[in-house]
Amino acid sequence: MKEIDITICGLANAGKTTIVKYLETGRFVETQPTMGINRGESIQFEKLEINIFDLGGQEDFQVLWPEVNEKSDGVVFVVDKNDYMNFESARDTFHDIINTQIYKDVVVLLLLHKSDLPNGMERNRFIKEFGLLELPYKWACYETSAKTGENIFEGFRWFFDQLKDEV
Amino acid sequence: MALIEPGITWTYVVLSWLTTTFTIGLVGALFNNFLRKKTTGTLILFSSYFIIGISAVLGALVYTLQAIGDFGKMPSILQTISTLAPQIGLLLIYIFACRHILKDNEVVKAVTLMIISFILGFVFTIYILAVYGIIPQTNPDAWFTLSTNNPTQDLENISISILAVLLIAPQLYINLRIYIRAFILSRRTDKEIRKRGLLLIAWGLVIYMFAGFIISMEIAIPWETSIIPLVFWIIRKLAFITSYVFLYLGWIMPDWFRRRIRSKTWFEMRYKEVSRFVQ
Numbered sequence: 135m136k137e138i139d140i141t142i143c144g145l146a147n148a149g150k151t152t153i154v155k156y157l158e159t160g161r162f163v164e165t166q167p168t169m170g171i172n173r174g175e176s177i178q179f180e181k182l183e184i185n186i187f188d189l190g191g192q193e194d195f196q197v198l199w200p201e202v203n204e205k206s207d208g209v210v211f212v213v214d215k216n217d218y219m220n221f222e223s224a225r226d227t228f229h230d231i232i233n234t235q236i237y238k239d240v241v242v243l244l245l246l247h248k249s250d251l252p253n254g255m256e257r258n259r260f261i262k263e264f265g266l267l268e269l270p271y272k273w274a275c276y277e278t279s280a281k282t283g284e285n286i287f288e289g290f291r292w293f294f295d296q297l298k299d300e301v
Numbered sequence: 302m303a304l305i306e307p308g309i310t311w312t313y314v315v316l317s318w319l320t321t322t323f324t325i326g327l328v329g330a331l332f333n334n335f336l337r338k339k340t341t342g343t344l345i346l347f348s349s350y351f352i353i354g355i356s357a358v359l360g361a362l363v364y365t366l367q368a369i370g371d372f373g374k375m376p377s378i379l380q381t382i383s384t385l386a387p388q389i390g391l392l393l394i395y396i397f398a399c400r401h402i403l404k405d406n407e408v409v410k411a412v413t414l415m416i417i418s419f420i421l422g423f424v425f426t427i428y429i430l431a432v433y434g435i436i437p438q439t440n441p442d443a444w445f446t447l448s449t450n451n452p453t454q455d456l457e458n459i460s461i462s463i464l465a466v467l468l469i470a471p472q473l474y475i476n477l478r479i480y481i482r483a484f485i486l487s488r489r490t491d492k493e494i495r496k497r498g499l500l501l502i503a504w505g506l507v508i509y510m511f512a513g514f515i516i517s518m519e520i521a522i523p524w525e526t527s528i529i530p531l532v533f534w535i536i537r538k539l540a541f542i543t544s545y546v547f548l549y550l551g552w553i554m555p556d557w558f559r560r561r562i563r564s565k566t567w568f569e570m571r572y573k574e575v576s577r578f579v580q
Contacts, residue, residue, distance in 0.1 A: 135560075160567030175566050183560070287571050294572075 136301055137183045140293075141202050142174075143231060144212035145224050146191035149247045152280040153212060154188045157290060162281045170195055171202060177294065182301055184208075184294060196227070203235035208243070208297050213264075215246040215254035215277065225264050232269065241300065242273040243293040250279040272296055309527055310368040313534070317361035320538045321354075327549055328354035334553055342400055346552055349393035352386050353545070359383035381428050388421050391472055397552070398479045402486065402502070417471040424467050465517060472513060480506040483551075497562050498551045505547030512540035 142150045146167065154174040155163040167190070174186035187202050189195065203209060209231060213224050232242070246260050257277050261267065266275060276289035331350045335343040360383040366372045392414060399405050405413065480503050487499035515537040524530050550558050 137556075157568045158566045160571070175563070177566060177568055178560065179569075179572075183556075287568065287575075290568060291572065291575070 135178075135181055135183050137185060138207040138297060138301065139185045139187060139202075139205055140208040140210065140297070141187045141189055141199075141206045142210045142212065143189050143199060143203070143227075144191055144247075145214070145217075145220055145227060146193075148191060148212040148214045148217075148224075149280055150191060150210075150212045151188055153210075153245065153247070153278070153286065154186055156280045156283065156286050157186070160283070162283075167192065168195075171198060179294070179298060182298055184297065199231070200235045203231055204237075206236065206240065207300065208241040208293060209236055210243045210245060210293065212245045212247050213260070214248050215260065216248055216251050218255070221255070221263075229265065232271070238270065239300065240271065241293060241296045242269070242271045243289060244273065244275040245289060246275060246277045248279060248281075249277040249284055250281045309531060310364065312531065313364040314361070314368045316535065316538065317357075317364050320542055321357040321361040323542055324350075324354050324357040324545065327545055330549065330555070331553070334555070342397060343553075345393050345397045345400075349390040349397065350545070350549075352390040352393070356383045356386040356390075359386070381431075385421075385425055385428055388424075388468060388471075391475060392417060392421075394479075395475045398475070398482075401552075402479055402482045402499075404482075413475075417475075420467055420471055424464050427464060469513060469517070473510065476506045476510055480510075494554065494559060494563050498554050501547045501551030505544045505551055508540050508547060509544035512537050512544060515540065 142154060144150050151165040151168050151172065152163060154172070155165060157177065158175045168188055170190050172188040172190075174188050176186065177184040187206070189199055189202060211228050211231070213228075214220075217224075228244075236242075244264070244266065246255065246257055248254065254277075255263075257275060261275055266273060274289070274292050276285040276292075278285045278289055280286065328347070328350045331343070331347040335347040359379045363376045363380045363383060366376045366379070395403075395413065395417075396410075399410055483499045483503040483506070487496045487503065490496050490499070515533055519530055519533050519537070
């Protein structure tokens with residue numbers, strides 16, 4: 135069985151770990167801030183095993199990201215769609231990953247997370263302002279919620295199908 | 302060893318090489334694991350199993366030499382090393398457990414290792430000296446002997462039972478602590494794979510201690526026949542191998558085993574459902 139690694143990145147409190155837990159359990163689970171790097175439950179397909187590395191979003195832990203991202207075959211970047219204050223910081227962090235930490239054949243999934251809350255940023259506006267249209271990667275963007283389960287399956291299904299095709 | 306009759310010596314030889322082959326297979330698997338991960342933890346665990354492997358080979362060699370012919374003190378020397386070597390493995394297991402399960406601080410760790418090393422050093426010395434004094438009939442200079450069933454009045458008699466207790470005490474102390482801690486942690490964790498791994502370690506240690514208990518019976522009871530010790534010997538070997546396998550699976554959690562025991566994630570189940578529907 136072939137094994138590949140993916141990473142889940144994003145600023146602190148974006149909802150990365152709740153997404154990983156949702157993939158495992160299919161329900162919303164309260165989580166604690168991730169200290170360092172957590173290895174989530176692997177996802178297995180017939181001939182492919184996908185290891186999930188959930189990276190702590192706090193600034194102190196971001197120094198650990200490059201080493202993990204460099205070995206990764208896919209990156210999921212999670213953005214809290216209601217956190218307008220940190221939008222620019224999230225964009226800079228994302229572009230830093232794209233420009234310095236991953237290779238061109240890596241698949242990228244962006245999750246505009248916490249869509250169950252009102253007044254979040256629109257997906258189209260996010261794509262434009264986050265600079266995704268010029269992205270030289272295979273990418274997709276979904277609005278998701280770990281509370282309602284919205285689009286979590288659809289987003290990761292697309293993501294994992296791309297990875298299966300790559301392999 | 303004195304109870305082994307020539308007729309069944311070859312039974313011991315064949316069975317001991319069979320179990321040794323299996324043990325060596327586990328040592329190989331741990332070496333492979335070390336090569337793959339190259340971490341201190343995997344090196345410590347491999348080293349402890351390597352010592353157990355050497356002990357198994359020497360043990361099988363002792364039976365083989367006895368079956369083939371008279372090799373003087375050689376079987377006694379090999380038997381001594383084979384008996385004592387796994388005790389060093391215990392120290393390594395303790396160091397390994399301190400990294401993952403036990404929470405001993407550096408002082409407790411150092412004191413524990415010092416005391417156990419002292420006990421083992423004392424017992425080893427007695428054993429090694431005993432190699433040259435164990436058969437007083439053939440060694441007039443012997444000043445003590447190790448004896449259970451046939452004490453010698455002419456010599457200072459150091460009971461093997463006392464030495465056995467000295468060897469069993471550190472084993473019980475460390476293995477019981479790892480067992481209790483693994484069991485408690487298995488109840489606390491919500492990760493199914495970790496829970497099963499910890500339970501394997503806990504049960505592996507129970508079986509290991511059960512095998513140790515059988516050795517005590519083998520030594521302590523003056524058996525009149527060779528068959529009963531052989532049955533006990535087979536049960537003991539099987540118990541040791543089962544415990545090594547349990548501990549290997551629990552400590553290492555090899556990928557093939559992890560895949561086998563894990564339950565499916567929500568995503569996998571949903572993906573399967575959807576794929577079936579699409580087809």
